[in-house]
Amino acid sequence: MVRKTKEEAEKTRKQIIDAARAVFHQHGVGRSTLEKIAQAAGVTRGAVYWHFKDKAELFFAMREDVFVPMHERIDAILFSENYENPLDAIEASQIEFFRVLEDCPVVREVFEIMILRCEYVAEFAGVQVEANRPALEYLERIQRVYFRAADKGTLRAGLDPATTARDTWAFTSGLLHLLLGCKLDSEMVRQIPQMISTHMALRRC
Numbered sequence: 001m002v003r004k005t006k007e008e009a010e011k012t013r014k015q016i017i018d019a020a021r022a023v024f025h026q027h028g029v030g031r032s033t034l035e036k037i038a039q040a041a042g043v044t045r046g047a048v049y050w051h052f053k054d055k056a057e058l059f060f061a062m063r064e065d066v067f068v069p070m071h072e073r074i075d076a077i078l079f080s081e082n083y084e085n086p087l088d089a090i091e092a093s094q095i096e097f098f099r100v101l102e103d104c105p106v107v108r109e110v111f112e113i114m115i116l117r118c119e120y121v122a123e124f125a126g127v128q129v130e131a132n133r134p135a136l137e138y139l140e141r142i143q144r145v146y147f148r149a150a151d152k153g154t155l156r157a158g159l160d161p162a163t164t165a166r167d168t169w170a171f172t173s174g175l176l177h178l179l180l181g182c183k184l185d186s187e188m189v190r191q192i193p194q195m196i197s198t199h200m201a202l203r204r205c
Contacts (some may be wrong), residue, residue: 086149
């Protein structure tokens with residue numbers, strides 16, 4: 001009985017997270033209310049408060065629901081020992097990231113919410129640092145791999161690993177914003193793997 005109750009609670013929590021993602025995406029985070037999310041989830045507002053203390057906590061739960069498995073998937077490539085050259089791992093991980101973004105509507109929705117449908121004002125004014133944490137963590141991870149490339153002698157001479165990591169971070173962020181915000185045409189979307197390969201080729205010996 002206890003196990004069943006725990007499973008039911010987890011199921012309700014997942015329903016609320018899925019409903020929040022749909023409501024945030026449709027209305028924007030600022031115009032979304034816990035009442036709207038409760039209605040979309042088919043639960044009471046009290047049930048929402050049972051699982052989440054406020055909209056910000058629900059917002060981050062929605063993000064982590066997608067970001068945690070996404071990060072695990074990308075990191076498995078980025079830090080894989082199958083790549084003798086660390087730069088190959090960076091390139092493969094970036095290509096995989098944009099492939100998942102194109103193939104998985106749920107992942108794309110969450111990134112669209114984070115980038116296009118969330119204003120960090122009013123009740124969200126104090127959470128922007130936490131909201132930016134995944135991007136800064138990604139920068140730290142690719143820095144580590146660029147330093148490995150420098151140690152192995154596969155990074156082009158004269159390039160500083162930390163600065164080069166920031167350049168790749170900015171390139172990836174810019175491409176992501178263009179893809180989501182400017183609705184790139186299908187031809188340019190198909191060119192993304194080649195754009196990534198060209199970007200990385202400039203960093204190789």
